[in-house]
Amino acid sequence: xxxxxxxxxxxxxxxxxxxxxxxxxxxxxxxxxxxxxxxxxxxxxxxxxxxxxxxxxxxxxxxxxxxxxxxxxxxxxxxxxxxxxxxxxxxxxxxxxxxxxxxxxxxxxxxxxxxxxxxxxxxxxxxxxxxxxxxxxxxxxxxxxxxxxxxxxxxxxxxxxxxxxxxxxxxxx
Ligand SMILES: [Fe+2]
Ligand SMILES: [Fe+2]
Numbered sequence: 001x002x003x004x005x006x007x008x009x010x011x012x013x014x015x016x017x018x019x020x021x022x023x024x025x026x027x028x029x030x031x032x033x034x035x036x037x038x039x040x041x042x043x044x045x046x047x048x049x050x051x052x053x054x055x056x057x058x059x060x061x062x063x064x065x066x067x068x069x070x071x072x073x074x075x076x077x078x079x080x081x082x083x084x085x086x087x088x089x090x091x092x093x094x095x096x097x098x099x100x101x102x103x104x105x106x107x108x109x110x111x112x113x114x115x116x117x118x119x120x121x122x123x124x125x126x127x128x129x130x131x132x133x134x135x136x137x138x139x140x141x142x143x144x145x146x147x148x149x150x151x152x153x154x155x156x157x158x159x160x161x162x163x164x165x166x167x168x169x170x171x172x173x
Contacts, residue, residue, distance in 0.1 A: 002110045006065045008103055009115070013053050014070035015096050020049035022092060025075035026085050035150070037157030038082060041136075045089070045129075052122070059118045082150065083140045090133040097126040 027042035060067050079085045100122045107115035139156070143149030 001060075001063050001065050001112065001115070005103075005106055005110050005112055005115055006060065008106055009056055009060060010066075010068045011070070012099050012103060013056055013067075014072070015092075015099055016049050016053035016056070017070060017072045018075075019092050019096060020046050020053065021072050022075040023049060023089065025077060026079070026089065029077070029079055029085065030082070033082075035082065035154045035157075037154035037159075041157045042085075042089075052125070055118070055121070059115070063114065083137065086133060086137045086140055090130065090137060093126065093129050093133055097130065100126055 023042050023046035027039045027046060030036070030039035030042055057067050079088070100119060104116060104119045104123065107113075107119060136153075136157075139153045140150075143153050
């Protein structure tokens with residue numbers, strides 16, 4: 001593995017860990033604001049992000065490459081609304097998608113087939129994650145400031161279904 005792709009994969013780890021940490025904090029906010037369906041969903045997202053980081057770490061280790069764990073930025077504790085949280089989460093996902101696309105392009109330039117194949121999983125995963133976040137954001141915007149609407153969406157979240165989002169085929173991490 002070339003140094004440049006190794007370094008960039010290591011740098012990307014920060015985005016996955018920061019998402020994991022941020023989603024954990026968001027889950028706590030939902031918990032404290034009596035939206036348990038959202039809290040559980042966000043905690044699951046957080047766990048997934050740790051799994052993503054682990055996937056890249058395993059790839060590096062399997063190829064005898066050094067892993068440099070990044071410092072993780074401290075997430076916030078306060079958000080004005082559930083909509084603001086999901087908007088921030090969607091922005092974070094788009095950021096990750098851009099980074100994955102850059103990594104894939106770099107792996108292509110470096111003729112690193114193994115890295116490309118590993119990254120293909122992430123490309124599919126990002127389509128799914130953005131799709132789900134957008135669908136949930138849509139539901140939240142429909143509910144607006146209506147408490148009953150919000151409770152209904154939270155109920156949907158806790159029953160596992162996110163209307164408008166395709167079922168996730170790729171969660172076999
Ligand atoms: Fe991720
Ligand atoms: Fe994600």
